[in-house]
Amino acid sequence: MHSYSSAQMADFILKKQSDSAFSSLALEAARHELERDCDGELQLITSTVSALAPPSGESLVAKSTRLSAKGSDQQVCRVILSQLAEGSSKKRNVAEALCVFQVKEPEAQDQGADAEKAEKRANTGKDSLSSTAEMRRLQIFEGACKVIARHGFGNSTMREIAREAGLSVPLMYKYIKDKDDILYLIMTVNMQGMFTFFDNQEFNSGSPEENLIRAVDKYIDYIGDNRKYINLVYSETRSLSAENRMKVFDTERDFMRRWQAIIDDGVDKGFFRPVNTELLSNFIYFLCTVWALRHWSIGHFPVDEVKTALHEFVLTGLMKVEN
Structure with a gap:
């Protein structure tokens, strides 16, 4: 099933866009139903939407039948x-709604470039190619990121994502269930990349101050390499189902604990003043992420200047003041 939330419906009604919302959701649900067993490209011939009752501000759900x-x-x-x-x-x-599509035979796809990119990302910590399934999911990840970045999650179709990934739609459905599953895949692959990156670094080899500076520097470098994926995660989290959104939040909390452990160590050893380490770890993490979220505004600054500014800002709030 596909749906619009109650907040979205209230907004559609306010803007007098209910008919457009009905049509858009119906087409998405129809494509999703038909693409499961269709090798060709679905080209819309016609669609008709008949209103049966006035819309309310409650969530809208679509159920499709072939x-x-x-x-x-x-x-x-x-x-x-x-x-x-x-x-x-x-x-x-x-x-x-009644939706009619013409099936167009797919053109031959050159999957070599997509597979090569997926393998490269896997080898740099995004995931491991332990099986064909992992390779396919990484191809879907790459394709979905491109399509969603161009059109947004709501306007992206399974057909476009499959084409960009170099896969047929039926083959793609062997590895993912629906669009929500694709978005969750993007979130989890990106978060796993953060975990892998952090866990591979030596953050306990120096003083707490040195360890925190090293963590900030390395994370800024990671953000620089993965900025478009991080921006996508932040912009589309709200589109996830409630269940998958909570899973992503739990994963982020786990990541926060890695930052918190560095600060806890500094407090325990007397380098940092007593602070709410859970709160501060969230602040520091988000301050680093600004390098991606506000890159349009601060991207002209050299990365070393960004790192230095973060060091000074963070350590000023943490370091003990000598009497």
């Missing part, structure tokens, strides 16, 4: 859009 035979040159899908009725716990159908 009406055509698998393998047919034309594919037809019916989509029912439903909401909870205001002041009721019962769902009601608010619109019905």
